[in-house]
Amino acid sequence: MKPKVAFFDFASCEGCQLAVLNCEDILLDLLALVDIVEFREAITGTAPYYDVAFIEGSINREQDAERLRDIRARSAVLVAMGACACIGNVQARSNFIAPAENFKRVYGSEERNQVQSDPEFWPLWAHTRVRAVREVVKVDYELRGCPLVPEEFVHLVKSLVAGTIPRFAAHAVCVECKMHENTCVFDRGDTCMGQITRGGCQAICITNGYRCDGCRGLVPNANMAAHLGLLQSKGLDNREIANRYRLFCSAEPLGRVGRSGHE
């Protein structure tokens, strides 16, 4: 029997699901290997049990966490898909700011006053904390990046179907810059997070002339002290550094270092 596969989205732009749908040239071959039972971006319908559940998005509210736990309980394999699910992504930056302050920034003081006086007024922002999927349930595999890398998605599906162990890069982005013979971003006069960021993206941003902002999260045992010192030596002040570290890595320990140590 073909494995039953489902896709679920939480707080996200659904860009990762679109990236999956964009694997056009092999999508039909992939579909021949699996049965997709839930996929809001493409089909309607539900199933009681999943062989593989792909989770897109960060977990912001307690009701989201409940829904996620329920999916986990009914799934043999659970995959966190994309930066939101893996590390919290940009929305997790709000974790560094008090909720009332966030609300004032977005909606002004009128609503902020209302939230403090009106018990019925309980908007979406009043979540406790933006969490990565692995902070709520056990995650079997992570497809990192914003958005995910289609080749890694295909590799994972193939491995799951074939029963082999999928392999994902745990090395720094630098490896892939060397493979593409890129001029180092530091030699172009900019600064970069490639040394502490997980590769697997083929250094796509740097290869195309930008720098790495770390959307794939940290390498294991990232030398954060050295990286902080390096950025400081290039003239970045601590506020800029904290902003850089938190852009995608907010739910990662690095973002927290940026907060506790340097503000």
Add this chain to the structure above:
Amino acid sequence: MTAFLVSLDAVSAWIRHLACGQTLYFPQQSGQSGLRFLPVDNDSEIRFDGYQPSLAPPGKKLAPAEEPLFRYRVGTDGIPVIQPVLDASPRILAGVRPCDLRGIHLLDQVNQQGHPDPHYLTRRQQTVLIGCDCLTPCDEHCFCDAVGSLRWRENADLFLTRIDGQFLLEVQTEAGQRLVANQNFPACPDLAGLKAHIEAQRAKPFGRQWHADAGRIPGIVASQWSSPVWDKHVERCFSCGTCNLVCPTCYCFDVRDDFQIEDPSAGQRVRHWDGCMLPQFAQVAGGHDFRPAPAARQRHRVKRKFEYLNERCATTSFCTGCGRCGRQCTAGIDIFDIVNDLIDHAEVTP
């Protein structure tokens, strides 16, 4: 063999001419800063001055970042049919400096020893090398003279030296001879005299020098297993692997199998670069890692360059002194400094 004295224009025209018949790589600028060995075409600029070591060494053209080793198909009888993938397209690597010529020579050794590597050797057999001498060190990272690379030219088929606005072009092999046939280059009248003049023009001292006699280095490195020097130089290290991947004598790789999604009985085995500074390099079955500490990995890298491999290949050093690792390390960690620190430390605590 023969030697010619040729103008810059004639050399450039000749290189362009050679590039018409086959792929010819020459160090070039391409938008971003830094030189790359790129195929020469009509728009290419043939420049010899202002040379800085290319980002990747030219020898990597013989062992690319990723390559299929073989394709397989499992037949109905369950027996796989294996088809090796070999690249026998002819190519010329031109403008290869002495350090990188020696790098290719060292790669030849490791690829011939033990289990010879047909993928590397097939490309190598189809490769002609046009070397180019250095009369001044390329920058402050270079230490080719200290490791005995500066005067290396043995494996060049042709060798160019820029002197007094002209080029001395020395033919060193039959394959080199074929590339200059019908060129009518003027012969060099006094080769011995010109060579003496070239030596007199060469910068002295040339690049950075060791704190001890080079012959003592393998012994010193061997004696310093538990030196504090290892920890000192790894404090800022990111374990990013850059120093491995830009090195002309690093050749480690890993392999993976890719089956075809439309026909899972067929697929290919692909190899790709790996490096001993990378954290997962020493991870084996079951997840055990026999070299988990960055300092141990750094020590292993240095020992490969200055102790293990030079012993195996009976050469002075497996580092060519190109300086790429130190030049491209964003943490500013330089193997030359590590070895000099080991020397200094050995003087105090032998």
